[in-house]
Amino acid sequence: MHPIGSPEFTRLEAIFKNWNSWTIDVPGKYYLEVVEKLYKCNALASGNFVALGKEIDLSRLLLPMYLLAGSADDVVAPEQLLAVQRLVGTPAQSLRHAIAPCGHLSLFMGRRTLEEYWPGIVRWMKEAE
Known part of the structure; x- marks a missing residue:
């Protein structure tokens, strides 16, 4: 662990802040589809989730x-x-x-x-x- 305010802490904090600022702007329709399939229908757990044209079987x-x-x-x-x-x-x-x-x-x-x-x-x- 590096002390707060040290050069190494400041460097690592900057790396984290840069990473944390990245977001993916997905279309609302895609977001709603993900919520519907993964959370409401539990499609991944039930074996009914399709990704890249293939059914995902856990x-x-x-x-x-x-x-x-x-x-x-x-x-x-x-x-x-x-x-x-x-x-x-x-x-x-x-x-x-x-x-x-x-x-x-x-x-x-x-x-x-x-x-x-x-x-x-x-x-x-x-x-x-």
């Missing part, structure tokens, strides 16, 4: 997965994320999960989550290779 995913949920996530509820384990074809011994005491952004940027959860996830990923 049961064909066979790769190791570590699912990290945030207990206070207001974007993806922990139960919603953990349900993925039932939908993918990954063998049970190649699935791991944890629920961190945080919200959505803190899964990736929260100091406590980065210190307490991510080192173990990285170790697990290296072992899974």
Whole structure:
């Protein structure tokens, strides 16, 4: 960790602010279609979602997965994320999960989550290779 105000902190903060300012201006019709298919109809989970002309079948995913949920996530509820384990074809011994005491952004940027959860996830990923 770099102290606030240090040159390295300022450099990293500028990189983050630049990344965070990027938005994708999608047409309203596309946005409404995504909301309808992914959230209202749950098409990805039910196997009825088509992307680039192909139906997406989560049961064909066979790769190791570590699912990290945030207990206070207001974007993806922990139960919603953990349900993925039932939908993918990954063998049970190649699935791991944890629920961190945080919200959505803190899964990736929260100091406590980065210190307490991510080192173990990285170790697990290296072992899974």
